[in-house]
Amino acid sequence: MNDLMPVGEADYTDADFQRVQQIAREQAGIHLPITKKALVYSRVSRRLRELNHASFHAYLDFVTTPAGQSEMQKLICALTTNVTSFFREKNHFEHLETVVMPQLAAKVRTGKRGRLWSAACSTGQEPWSIAMSVMTAFPDATSHDLRILATDINTDVVAQAAEGVYSAEETEGIPSGKKSQFMEPSGDGDYRFNGPIRRLPAFRALNLNASWPIRGSFTAIFCRNVVIYFDDDTRERLWQRLAEKLEPDGFLYVGHSERVSCANQCGLIQVAPTIYRKGL
Ligand SMILES: C[S@@+](CC[C@H](N)C(=O)[O-])C[C@H]1O[C@@H](n2cnc3c(N)ncnc32)[C@H](O)[C@@H]1O
Incomplete structure (x- = not known):
């Protein structure tokens, strides 16, 4: 020393x-x-x-x-590099709201369980954007067994994400209607997620390249802008494991510069440049 x-x-x-x-x-x-x-x-x-x-x-x-x-x-x-923003790659959230949510809402209304996963959630802008899309499409989501799992290897960002407090500048990407519906001013010019939406996400530390103590499967997985940091073998193994965690007909969203190289072997069908659906 x-x-x-x-x-x-x-x-x-x-x-x-x-x-x-x-x-x-x-x-x-x-x-x-x-x-x-x-x-x-x-x-x-x-x-x-x-x-x-x-x-x-x-x-x-x-x-x-x-x-x-x-x-x-x-x-x-x-x-780790933790760059992120609200509604990053906006088309994913439009797809979630308009294609995934109507079916998922119908399913959970029958008493079944529904799970979404933000698999490298960084400081939380991604899972909170998912939560706002869910609540917009399905306002009584929190009365059903519907949850968002939000994980990241970086314990510091997971703790920040769970607080759900952001500066005014960070919230600029949130449409004003959603911001006033789901957030409240929290002093020092910050905004905090408030009300029932807070019950949707569950935040945990998780290394995507270790074992996953996660039960059940997901209707949609967001795994965006993280595999760019992995080598080819690690990436392919991860795509395979994520595909196994998807329900039939479930969706995988990847980052704008990412592609699932082994989509066929993983049973995934590319439905848009960065959106994959698991075959039935
Ligand atoms: C650039 S951010 C992407 C955040 C968000 N998904 C997005 O697209 O805006 C990448 C995140 O991946 C996380 N990460 C890196 N390696 C990881 C691993 N092995 N397991 C889980 N998360 C990891 C980092 O901590 C970081 O928060």
Whole structure:
């Protein structure tokens, strides 16, 4: 341990970057190409400063010991990219509202269970957008067994998502009618989701590349803008597992630059550039 080091002064070698690459791959399935070397430095050096480590070497030795387990979680959080926004890729929410919800509402009205999954939910804009679409299409959704599971590997963003509080700037993507219906001002110019909508999402930490302690299947899964961080094999394995978790006729939404390469083998039919339906 050393005195607090200013950013830019911690020792950081190629071997250190390779150790971070290996940790990211083994712990989260995240592939860090060499082009991310400087980004890794800027993100991880903050952790070093907080713990007063003078070198990446010493820090990485620490996180790989039993005593460093909770710091390993913080390192994984630091390596994730959490960019998101409300109603990102708006066509997915229109599809959810107009195609999925009428059938799902009819199903849960008969007493059956209905589940939707935001599988890399980041700070929550995606699951809360799903919740607003659900409530718009089906105002008494919360009187039925209908829930949204929202998960992410990053425990910090999951905690923020569960709070459901956003700055005025972050809420700009929410249509004004929905914003006034589902949110209330919460001091300091922020807005908070309020009322029955809060009962729809359940937030949990979950690594998509580990085991999933999740029972039952989903009518729709949003897995968007996360597989871009994985290598091809990890991506294909994930598509396969997600397809298995979909109900027949259920939908998988992927990010704008993503495609399910193994759609046929997974039993998925592409119905729009980034929307797949599971065959019956
Ligand atoms: C760019 S954000 C996408 C958020 C949202 N799905 C969207 O499209 O706006 C990617 C998210 O994937 C999460 N992530 C990365 N690796 C993961 C993994 N192995 N399991 C679960 N989530 C992961 C990150 O923590 C991050 O919050």
